[in-house]
């Protein structure tokens with residue numbers, strides 16, 4: 001019988017899958033001294049030989065950094081600016097994150113839906129909102145409009161302005177409005193009489209307004225004080 005007759009689990013040194021050592025740690029153990037079966041490494045900073053677990057692995061590789069974790073931490077700390085303790089405000093007060101002034105809590109608006117307050121004071125927040133505010137571009141009035149009766153799109157000048165509004169115009173064009181008014185005027189004698197009365201009333205009112213305007217222009221103080 002040849003050696004090939006032995007199945008893998010019959011060969012010396014066979015390990016169940018769950019007992020197998022990952023290739024990565026095998027490679028590490030091969031590279032470093034390991035008394036007592038633990039992979040060790042000597043730190044290049046403190047010169048101490050420590051278990052490999054005390055060295056940070058280099059991400060994406062099978063290697064570790066050459067300095068131990070405490071030595072790396074010390075170097076990182078030395079490179080950072082020293083931590084300055086944050087000043088504490090007395091109870092009921094808060095130091096504004098904007099102006100740095102210590103103010104009572106009432107000067108900080110509550111956060112909506114939470115029991116916390118904003119970190120910047122009300123005046124600071126108001127100033128911030130003012131600088132951030134960008135006015136919305138004003139809506140320009142339309143230059144043309146489609147008549148709701150004849151369906152023709154005409155320039156806005158062909159529509160009657162609605163007196164009390166800034167830029168409102170009636171939905172029907174002047175031609176359609178005029179046609180309607182004419183139709184109504186000629187419909188019945190009573191409507192016609194009413195329209196005639198309304199027209200003369202309006203004319204009288206216009207005349208009165210014009211005269212009053214002229215009077216006001218001549219002597220403004222005499223009209224204002226009765």
Ligand SMILES: [Zn+2]
Nearest residue numbers: 043046068071
């Ligand atoms: Zn070290």
Ligand SMILES: [Zn+2]
Nearest residue numbers: 096099121124
């Ligand atoms: Zn402030």
Ligand SMILES: [Zn+2]
Nearest residue numbers: 147150173176
């Ligand atoms: Zn029309």
